[in-house]
Amino acid sequence: MTPRIAIDAMGGDVGVPVMLAGAAMARHRHDGLQFLLVGDEKQIVAALDKHPNLRAASEILHTDQVVTGDDKPSQALRKSKNSSMGLAIQAVKSGECGAAVSSGNTGALMAMAKLALRTMPGIDRPALAALLPTLGNNDVVMLDLGANTDCDANNLVQFAVMGAAYARTALGLESPRVRLLNIGTEELKGTDEIRDAAAILKAGRNLPFTFDGFTEGDKISRGDVDVIVCDGFSGNIALKTIEGTARFVTDLLRNAFTSSVRSKIGFLISKPATELLRHHLDPNNHNGAVFLGLNGVVLKSHGSANEKGVSNAIHVAANLVKKDITRQVTDNLLLFAARDKGQTE
Incomplete structure (x- = not known):
């Protein structure tokens, strides 16, 4: 249809x-x-x-x-x-x-x-999610990007479940790799909310995604993770930093290639590579954030x-x-609820 x-x-x-x-x-x-x-x-x-x-x-x-x-x-x-x-x-x-x-x-x-x-049902707060470019074979799903400035552990867990469903729908991944954005990868790093969310996700079994622990801000675009989960405050700052860095690199290259005749000749020689870079950094190629x-x-x-x-x-x-993202998220939530029920019985 x-x-x-x-x-x-x-x-x-x-x-x-x-x-x-x-x-x-x-x-x-x-x-x-x-x-x-x-x-x-x-x-x-x-x-x-x-x-x-x-x-x-x-x-x-x-x-x-x-x-x-x-x-x-x-x-x-x-x-x-x-x-x-x-x-x-x-x-x-x-x-x-x-x-x-x-x-x-x-x-x-x-x-x-x-x-x-x-x-x-099963979701306390919606999250703003978007696809960001990486050096890997796939884009990365990142959420929340600004809808919720304060989040508890359960919010972050729900974001992980929704983000994984989005990654399967948008990227065609059977078992997306999910990580929480943190100030370090060690288990003791981060706020209580982040550590508690990690503990809940690690306890998950038979879920259609893999929880891989923490990732840091400098690894967002490396391509070794499919879903990055964070509160909206951190996510919005990270997103604006990425966008600003992309503009900085683009402007820096433009200034460098127009600074002298020799630079302009160099630009003509390297134009195919710079055009590829420009395409990759253009935010219009990754526009569109969804409220999950x-x-x-x-x-x-x-x-x-x-x-x-x-x-x-x-x-x-x-x-x-x-691809019926609403049903995908619902199915993920049911699986997670079944996991919780199984642990409490």
């Missing part, structure tokens, strides 16, 4: 032009993909003139209310019934669409999605993402719907 995706057309730094260009690009990638475009009808119709392939596959739901980047979650919730972001999420709740994609305010999106879709643990699929696209980034976020959403 081809998924139908609700697009918050008004979100992001640019809004309608980029969101619709990304949707059009995604439809070229997924033939038959259908869309519900939520936002100002006049702007959407004007943008659709440039994308005839998208126009034929889309329905417009008009609203002139928009959640801004400055809106606090409490303010956004008051707009949930009529804003483009809120209506996109409501379309998932009603079953009209399989997923919602927005480039808008992250805190508002989280608050609205949690209120409308509720958390799954909700009764529905909601994707957060980066506010500054271009059409390629929006397209990738929609691609992730479509695959998660096709």
Whole structure:
């Protein structure tokens, strides 16, 4: 079954032009993909003139209310019934669409999605998860990236279960390797919450993932782990540091290759390698973070993402719907609950 995706057309730094260009690009990638475009009808119709392939596959739901980047979650919730972001999420709740994609305010999106879709049984808090590039054969799933600043051991364990399900769905891994982000790999390192979560995960048996202990921040991109679990405070700092480092390396290379005639000649010689590096560091190639643990699929696209980034976020959403990520997480939770029951009997 081809998924139908609700697009918050008004979100992001640019809004309608980029969101619709990304949707059009995604439809070229997924033939038959259908869309519900939520936002100002006049702007959407004007943008659709440039994308005839998208126009034929889309329905417009008009609203002139928009959640801004400055809106606090409490303010956004008051707009949930009529804003483009809120209506996109409501379309998932009603079953009209399989997923919602927005480039808008992250805190508002989280608050609205949690209120409308509720958390799954066995999950206390949803987590924001994304795929990050590595030197290995696969990307790495990292969560939480900012939805929960404070987490206890049970939250971290639930994130591990959800992250493993995401890795199997998005990366096709039968038994993902899961580690907790810590300040060291020794068993005595870290907070009580991290050590307690590690103890719970180590006791797990017959689970569809392997717990490999701790990993440090400098190992995130090495490719020797499939799922990295942390609280949202640490995860968001790690993510922003990775993004900043990528921009630093890109700018450093640009400055170096334009500093002299000899450098420019060197750039021409090494251009294939630098283009590969640029592609690998481009955040648009890994855009799209999902709120795991909700009764529905909601994707957060980066506010500054271009059409390629929006397209990738929609691609992730479509695959998660096709592969039924909600059922995957539910199955993992049932297995973990069975393990707990077996230990207490």
